[in-house]
Amino acid sequence: xxxxxxxxxxxxxxxxxxxxxxxxxxxxxxxxxxxxxxxxxxxxxxxxxxxxxxxxxxxxxxxxxxxxxxxxxxxxxxxxxxxxxxxxxxxxxxxxxxxxxxxxxxxxxxxxxxxxxxxxxxxxxxxxxxxxxxxxxxxxxxxxxxxxxxxxxxxxxxxxxxxxxxxxxxxxxxxxxxxxxxxxxxxxxxxxxxxxxxxxxxxxxxxxxxxxxxxxx
Amino acid sequence: xxxxxxxxxxxxxxxxxxxxxxxxxxxxxxxxxxxxxxxxxxxxxxxxxxxxxxxxxxxxxxxxxxxxxxxxxxxxxxxxxxxxxxxxxxxxxxxxxxxxxxxxxxxxxxxxxxxxxxxxxxxxxxxxxxxxxxxxxxxxxxxxxxxxxxxxxxxxxxxxxxxxxxxxxxxxxxxxxxxxxxxxxxxxxxxxxxxxxxxxxxxxxxxxxxxxxxxxx
DNA sequence: CGATGACTTGAACGCCATCAATCGCTGTGG
DNA sequence: CCACAGCGATTGATGGCGTTCAAGTCATCG
Numbered sequence: 001x002x003x004x005x006x007x008x009x010x011x012x013x014x015x016x017x018x019x020x021x022x023x024x025x026x027x028x029x030x031x032x033x034x035x036x037x038x039x040x041x042x043x044x045x046x047x048x049x050x051x052x053x054x055x056x057x058x059x060x061x062x063x064x065x066x067x068x069x070x071x072x073x074x075x076x077x078x079x080x081x082x083x084x085x086x087x088x089x090x091x092x093x094x095x096x097x098x099x100x101x102x103x104x105x106x107x108x109x110x111x112x113x114x115x116x117x118x119x120x121x122x123x124x125x126x127x128x129x130x131x132x133x134x135x136x137x138x139x140x141x142x143x144x145x146x147x148x149x150x151x152x153x154x155x156x157x158x159x160x161x162x163x164x165x166x167x168x169x170x171x172x173x174x175x176x177x178x179x180x181x182x183x184x185x186x187x188x189x190x191x192x193x194x195x196x197x198x199x200x201x202x203x204x205x206x207x208x209x210x211x212x213x214x215x216x217x
Numbered sequence: 218x219x220x221x222x223x224x225x226x227x228x229x230x231x232x233x234x235x236x237x238x239x240x241x242x243x244x245x246x247x248x249x250x251x252x253x254x255x256x257x258x259x260x261x262x263x264x265x266x267x268x269x270x271x272x273x274x275x276x277x278x279x280x281x282x283x284x285x286x287x288x289x290x291x292x293x294x295x296x297x298x299x300x301x302x303x304x305x306x307x308x309x310x311x312x313x314x315x316x317x318x319x320x321x322x323x324x325x326x327x328x329x330x331x332x333x334x335x336x337x338x339x340x341x342x343x344x345x346x347x348x349x350x351x352x353x354x355x356x357x358x359x360x361x362x363x364x365x366x367x368x369x370x371x372x373x374x375x376x377x378x379x380x381x382x383x384x385x386x387x388x389x390x391x392x393x394x395x396x397x398x399x400x401x402x403x404x405x406x407x408x409x410x411x412x413x414x415x416x417x418x419x420x421x422x423x424x425x426x427x428x429x430x431x432x433x434x
Numbered sequence: 435c436g437a438t439g440a441c442t443t444g445a446a447c448g449c450c451a452t453c454a455a456t457c458g459c460t461g462t463g464g
Numbered sequence: 465c466c467a468c469a470g471c472g473a474t475t476g477a478t479g480g481c482g483t484t485c486a487a488g489t490c491a492t493c494g
Contacts, residue, residue: 056350058434064353066346079339084346111328118335121342122296128345129283129301133273135352136281136392140450167473175353177451182474199459201473217275357482384441397482399442416491418441 024097028089034076037086041078043097047071050093051164054085055172065173067127068165070154077120091164135175138217143174144184145215148194152206160197161204188212241314245306251293254303258295260314264288267310268381271302272389282390283345285382287371294337308381352392355434360391361401362432365411369423377414378421405429 025048028034034045037056045052052069066085069075076087078100107113134143147170151161163170167178174181185201188194193211197203206212242265245251251262254273262269269286283302286292293304295317324330351360364387368378380387384395391398402418405411410428414420423429 056346058350058354060434062354064350066349079336084343111331114328114331114335118331118338119296121335121338125338125342125345126301128342128349129273132283132345132349132352133275133281135349136389137275137279172353178473179452179475180450183450186474217277394483395441396443396484400482403442 026095026097028093028095030089030091030093032089032093034087034089034095035083037084038082041076041081041083042100043076044074044078044100044103045069045076045087046074046096046098048094048096050095051090052087052093052095053090053165053169053173054087056085063172064175065169066131067124068169068173070164074120077117077124079117079121090169140174140176140180141184141187142216143176144170144181145188145212147174148188148204148206149209149212149216152209159205161206163202163204243312243314245310245312247306247308247310249306249310251304251306251312252300254301255299258293258298258300259317260293261291261295261317261320262286262293262304263291263313263315265311265313268307269304269310269312270307270382270386270390271304273302280389281392282386283348284341285386285390287381291337294334294341296334296338307386357391357393357397358401358404359433360393361387361398362405362429364391365405365421365423366426366429366433369426376422378423380419380421 028050034052035041035043047069049071051071052073052075053065054067054069054075055063055065057063067075068090069087076083078084103113103117107117134146138146148161151163155162155164165173167181171178171181185194185204188211189196191211193206193208195205195207197205245267251269252258252260264286266288268288269290269292270282271284271286271292272280272282274280284292285307286304293300295301320330320334324334351363355363365378368380372379372381382390384398388395388398402411402421405428406413408428410423410425412422412424414422
């Protein structure tokens with residue numbers, strides 16, 4: 001469901017742009033800004049290590065996170081010249097950078113490249129469309145259950161969901177408050193659907209995915 | 218803000234596929250289904266006359282409308298084989314149909330066509346990204362104000378917004394109830410921001426767009 | 435005319451937000 | 465080593481915004 005989880009897309013893009021000259025790596029400490037909304041989109045990015053959040057802000061500070069980007073994910077891909085989100089490192093993060101120009105150059109002569117861009121954009125679109133349904137019509141328990149199931153397929157070690165982001169980040173992704181996220185998680189724990197591994201409460205063992213799926217609808 | 222409002226895209230697509238053989242028209246009475254979620258995407262569509270809504274459903278009937286499609290708009294464009302929304306005619310509607318196959322055929326040899334598809338997909342993406350912020354973080358007044366401003370640029374005669382859709386449709390687009398939509402509109406009317414033209418309350422004169430913009434943030 | 439459907443308006447409820455206190459872990463400095 | 469500040473998370477209490485339920489208006493259409 002999340003953007004760019006299909007390995008085909010990743011290898012496609014990296015294959016096309018495998019030339020080390022156009023690639024470089026950069027590291028960002030926890031909390032660092034990678035790019036800002038409406039800034040020039042000079043690069044696109046792939047997460048090597050760590051995690052990234054993309055968000056939009058209202059003038060009074062209300063925040064909506066549009067996506068979390070985990071290792072392997074590509075983000076910051078714009079068709080226009082400007083970024084439409086602000087991207088920040090959730091944890092200490094290593095990114096691979098690709099110059100937008102070089103991408104454009106390849107795309108000009110290689111229709112397969114444009115195809116690859118279209119596929120990635122469509123994957124993003126699909127994720128956001130599903131998220132719209134969650135934000136518009138699901139209640140708080142359904143939102144948190146959906147989030148756990150989404151993450152369960154992505155940041156799982158041996159049946160453990162290791163969340164890199166805070167409760168506030170989760171809340172701003174789900175369009176609720178951090179307290180409501182916390183209450184929902186406590187509720188699921190009490191129902192035996194999950195278990196916390198560590199004291200920071202960011203490692204979660206999903207004991208009953210079917211139960212969560214049922215709650216999510 | 219809405220998908221495919223840029224005239225460039227429309228003419229692009231229609232130019233590429235201007236051959237009458239691959240085009241045909243169809244009319245749909247008010248309320249008719251055009252295609253369903255997860256059905257085969259055999260055609261893409263352009264609104265000639267009327268209006269269309271695209272929505273997703275939860276199992277218990279809760280509905281989220283993702284977009285309204287007005288004359289000139291293209292919709293039903295999928296990269297995969299299946300539609301991701303259900304599309305229905307809001308009013309009596311005439312559509313231009315283009316076979317997906319023929320689109321694919323052109324796209325295979327014409328990189329500009331793939332480019333055009335990418336642009337359209339990006340436009341869609343941009344719209345739903347903004348809508349995510351509305352659904353996740355705006356209150357009811359802000360949502361309705363944003364809706365009026367969005368429609369103000371699209372279905373306006375001489376400063377009159379003629380809404381083809383019901384309060385329920387608006388509500389399901391904005392992630393609130395029809396009563397809340399109605400209360401917000403009454404509120405704006407009482408504040409002197411707008412005026413109803415007819416008795417059905419679907420023709421709205423925006424008297425103070427700045428006031429609405431302020432409410433929307 | 436009576437029935438139907440869209441819309442508005444009122445009243446009460448409930449879910450989630452807000453405000454606040456507490457817990458536990460981490461790290462820092464005396 | 466311990467005290468304590470600081471941060472993230474949980475939990476409790478209260479309130480408010482939007483939902484739900486309901487009644488009433490108005491236009492349309494048989």
